[in-house]
Amino acid sequence: MEIPVNNDNIKLDNHLCFYIYVTSRAIQRMYMPRLKQLGLTYPQYLVLVALYDKQKLTVNELGRLLDLEYGTLSPMLKRMTDRGLISKVRSTEDERIVELTLLSEGKLKRQQALQLPQLLASNSGLTDEEWQQMVHLTEKMFKNISE
Amino acid sequence: MEIPVNNDNIKLDNHLCFYIYVTSRAIQRMYMPRLKQLGLTYPQYLVLVALYDKQKLTVNELGRLLDLEYGTLSPMLKRMTDRGLISKVRSTEDERIVELTLLSEGKLKRQQALQLPQLLASNSGLTDEEWQQMVHLTEKMFKNISE
DNA sequence: CACCATTAAATCGTGCACAATGTATAAATT
């Protein structure tokens, strides 16, 4: 039983999944020094960005936004609550729901991280047009493969 | 002390790092069912791809290729050796160096995974031209930010 | 030869990330 294949599938260099994978990790490594100063991990940074943008989210909404499971979010949000970055308040109407907001400490840290995207933009070596292309392509791809 | 900022930095949607991050994880999730059948994790799959492509690599060379540290590779390569996928042989000339090759079991699994890139290509919803752009852009970006 | 810096690889600790499982509440059905 033959599997239809062209030679492009053999070379590591032709694996788009590979470049996306290593690029994602390279970005995290690049952000790490500044995030470390702020006492944040990369996913925690994204939580702050999301909450700063949306003001208020349930755990469920945050999970859909960042495409993360409860098993990942729960311990992370607990750590962030313990550090006074965010508040977790159980809804009075529906006690299953936990509502998340930024505390002032979390707002401050999010503001102190504002230059990170610019750091990436300048280090990436991409032109403005290429940057916009890449935002467009990754957004399109993500939306298609995550249904 | 004001930090120079434009509003693009506020919205989560404008974070390229965010889209790359979620896209990378979405690809891994998409590959997971088939990789699970093969008893492989995603990084292990990339190790097989790299070794199938290059025939023979030292741990150091593999780490530079996949941009992974010894602390990540060592336990993973041990697991793959235990399962008979790869062979780890210490070089006779320089005993610090460990040389890696694919065993037939590993070759087979790599061949059985050949359709994965095509799965991504068709699910991504990108045109051939967009796909090539994306390979080009991610490669350029990765090489610039990883020095 | 001895000394020191370098390098290859392994080990350890912390934090995601996900699957699988468990628990509790809410809504729908009987």
Add this chain to the structure above:
DNA sequence: AATTTATACATTGTGCACGATTTAATGGTG
């Protein structure tokens, strides 16, 4: 009212991923 079903969230276990430390082998240099 009682039972089922679905949903929200927590817990557990495995496997990366990285930084930091450790061990061991190599390669100069005096």
